[in-house]
Amino acid sequence: MEIPRDVTVLALLGFAPCAIAFCRIDDPRTWWSIVVSAFVSLAGFHITKRVIPLLKVYTLRRGLFGKDINKRGTEAGEKQIPEALGLAPGIVFLVCIILFQQLHYYDAASVLHRIGNGGGQKIFRKQPITEAWLVDYNAALATICFMLFLGFADDVLDIPWRVKLLLPSLASLPLLVAYSGGTSIVIPKPLRSVAGLPDLLNLGPIYQLYMVMLTIFSTNSINILAGVNGLEAGQTFIIACAVLCHNLTELARLGFDQAAVRDGHLFSAYLMLPLAMTTLGLLVFNWYPSQVFVGDTFTYFAGMSIAVAGILGHQGTC
Numbered sequence: 001m002e003i004p005r006d007v008t009v010l011a012l013l014g015f016a017p018c019a020i021a022f023c024r025i026d027d028p029r030t031w032w033s034i035v036v037s038a039f040v041s042l043a044g045f046h047i048t049k050r051v052i053p054l055l056k057v058y059t060l061r062r063g064l065f066g067k068d069i070n071k072r073g074t075e076a077g078e079k080q081i082p083e084a085l086g087l088a089p090g091i092v093f094l095v096c097i098i099l100f101q102q103l104h105y106y107d108a109a110s111v112l113h114r115i116g117n118g119g120g121q122k123i124f125r126k127q128p129i130t131e132a133w134l135v136d137y138n139a140a141l142a143t144i145c146f147m148l149f150l151g152f153a154d155d156v157l158d159i160p161w162r163v164k165l166l167l168p169s170l171a172s173l174p175l176l177v178a179y180s181g182g183t184s185i186v187i188p189k190p191l192r193s194v195a196g197l198p199d200l201l202n203l204g205p206i207y208q209l210y211m212v213m214l215t216i217f218s219t220n221s222i223n224i225l226a227g228v229n230g231l232e233a234g235q236t237f238i239i240a241c242a243v244l245c246h247n248l249t250e251l252a253r254l255g256f257d258q259a260a261v262r263d264g265h266l267f268s269a270y271l272m273l274p275l276a277m278t279t280l281g282l283l284v285f286n287w288y289p290s291q292v293f294v295g296d297t298f299t300y301f302a303g304m305s306i307a308v309a310g311i312l313g314h315q316g317t318c
Contacts, residue, residue: 014276018245055082060082065083082292084295086295086296088282167300171215172304175312181312183205185200236275240272
């Protein structure tokens with residue numbers, strides 16, 4: 001399907017600042033890791049575009065469709081539009097981050113060097129990956145996968161709102177169990193003098209409660225604005241690009257002696273790149289006039305992905 005002009009403009013505006021920040025990164029290992037993630041994410045964009053038309057057929061066959069109430073009284077308002085198509089970018093996103101986890105074991109520069117030399121180097125050079133990184137990455141995978149499942153269950157079963165508020169709490173359990181980061185938050189400078197607070201405030205166990213509340217807020221903040229063609233996917237793409245631009249800007253600024261902070265921003269970038277690209281693939285079909293509805297499947301999955309990037313990326317915490 002041809003990409004709408006407005007979606008192309010949105011993509012250029014979203015990725016242009018990220019590209020500028022990326023060009024300022026000096027660390028070769030960081031640079032190549034992001035390049036590999038970008039290629040995997042680009043593949044995710046094209047796969048999402050191909051999967052959605054196939055999935056539309058099955059959702060319509062099972063009666064998962066709705067009508068656009070904002071076009072009521074017109075011919076477009078009577079058209080059956082397939083719902084829960086957020087399942088397509090959600091599955092592709094999970095495949096992308098699983099594939100990248102496997103590729104991340106190997107040094108990207110050595111792989112490209114072997115390809116350039118016609119396979120002369122027999123063994124790919126591996127790069128060290130800490131156990132803590134793997135635990136965080138797999139916890140992120142489990143949490144997002146859990147939320148994707150619960151969102152699709154909501155689309156199929158039409159779960160009441162009082163129950164919907166609890167769904168992110170259940171999905172955040174792998175995140176809470178695996179979290180081993182700091183529990184201190186950075187106090188904004190204006191509040192330090194006014195409230196007499198220190199630069200760093202240790203919340204202790206309250207921080208885990210804050211994590212749960214953040215997942216509830218993130219998922220429902222995407223979901224609450226649903227109803228306008230392209231709004232859920234559009235705001236997700238913009239937020240993902242903004243977070244990614246922040247990650248790349250900080251990576252360009254950080255020194256080699258700040259490995260912990262650098263790894264946090266890399267972790268977040270590894271999630272935001274495929275999220276932005278798969279969401280862009282969904283926007284091709286969800287842009288006005290929408291051919292598909294994303295459903296709670298997408299809003300919950302997208303909100304949880306953003307929350308996980310902020311929490312496990314340790315942004316604003318120490």
